[in-house]
Amino acid sequence: MFVAKSEPIAEPTPGLVADSPVLSVKDAIFPAHPFAGLFEIGVEQRWQLRDMFPAFDLSDAGLPRSDRRINYLQARESLLQARQRGGADLGVLSGSRKTLKNLGAMGLGMLAQPSLGQAVKFGLHYQLVAGSMLQLELEIVGKNAVLASHALFDDAEIQEFLDADHLATAVSAMRQLPCAATQLAGVELRGNLQASRSVLEDFFGCKVSCGADSSRLIFASPTLDTPLMSQYENAEMLSRQACDSELNEMGVVGKQSLVRKLVSMQCEFHSVQDMASALGISPRSLHRLLAREGTSYFHITESVRIERAKRLLLAGVTTEDVAERLGYSDARSFRRAFKRWTMLTPTDFRLVHAQGMLQQ
Known part of the structure; x- marks a missing residue:
């Protein structure tokens, strides 16, 4: 039997959940653009995308309405169907196809930052704008920078796919920034992925370990100081305003999933x-x-x-x-x-x- 230790706990905050509602699997906050990689693969492989992604109301050409948002439950059902058709490599393959443009206003804001580290921090701050279905966090551990994946919701069935897709998306985004390519020191993926190791290591460009407790990218922390030779400096404020406006419209400002809140x-x-x-x-x-x-x-x-x-x-x-x-x-x-x-x-x-x- 588990016996709780008497660890310190924050003082009670009356009405915290009621006044600042947590993210729910039923909140329609996920736009179409983070699924761009899947849509591309689906068109190439002639999937019935309209049947697989009914909540997006796709056109005959497989293009979603730009103003359409779906909730986590709707997204996961579509992703499970896609994974069944696309195989174990689908996560990294879909993430590898995404561009900064697919990240919406957040992508432009990353381009407008003076350094790689600030671009990454901007992206993490506004990751919900890009439709992130999990939470990526940056930690500095000694001489290494670690970009780690944490579940928004308790969903083991789809977590490994989301980890591979989102970490591959992060790498794709960093590689498209105007600076020297970021060399990864290692990648760890949770679970026992059946993905091809050659596919994983060809994309990430380093050793990939599977079966870890959590999924993360590891690279040298001084890399974050790399300057960006950006031509978009004047776009930073406009991008930030657009991201803030989008978060307000989504109704997620200050929200965190209940799972992440309890873990923290x-x-x-x-x-x-x-x-x-x-x-x-x-x-x-x-x-x-x-x-x-x-x-x-x-x-x-x-x-x-x-x-x-x-x-x-x-x-x-x-x-x-x-x-x-x-x-x-x-x-x-x-x-x-x-x-x-x-x-x-x-x-x-x-x-x-x-x-x-x-x-x-």
Whole structure:
């Protein structure tokens, strides 16, 4: 049985969820342009795009209405159909075809920045304008810059595809900026992708590791200081205004998905009652909101713990210490939880990972 640790938690914020609604899978915020790569591939392979993307109201030529937006549930159904037809490489192939123009006003704003780092930060700040279906975050870890993918919603079925597509899109965008090409030091993708390693490494231009706990791009942090030889300096303010206006029209200013909000508040160390109080709602309302998103508080907290457990195990931390750090009552309870989620014991997990690294 999990025992919550007495970690500090933010003071309760009455009405947080009610006053600043979280993003929902039913919010129609995703425009057509982030699916441009899929549309191109679909036209080439003669997919029935109008049947696959009915919510976009496509023309006979396979072109969506520019003012049409769909919600996450509608988008994921279309993506699942596309993935079934396009195979395991579809994520990276669709992302590799996208241009800065496909990113809307955000793309122009990136072009108008003085350096690569500021362009990346501009893009991350306005990623919802570009229709991002997950959350990309930039972290500086020592001498490396890491662009990591985090789920907006608890959706394991489509997460690996979104990771590959969005990280490939980010690389495509950086390569189209007016500066020296960004050389990646490595790419890690979650899950056991069946994608062709040659396709992945040909596009990313570096070693790609699959089976990671999270998906991310790794490159030297000094690369962010690379100046852009841009001819669009005067467009920065106009682009920012356009992005802000679009976010306002979408009604997402200040919003965050409930899953990301709970993870950022370290929900794995707190009870439902604690987190509901911090969010200014009742425990029943929190359960109801999570059910609406197709998940549960237990599922989110346990998945966060297991991801952290994997990192600690691979770092050489003993099973007993991992159990204690993550708040399990004893090592036996942790082993049971770990095997329930991964089908492996902690010891077997270390062995399988070691064998996989030797084969790469």
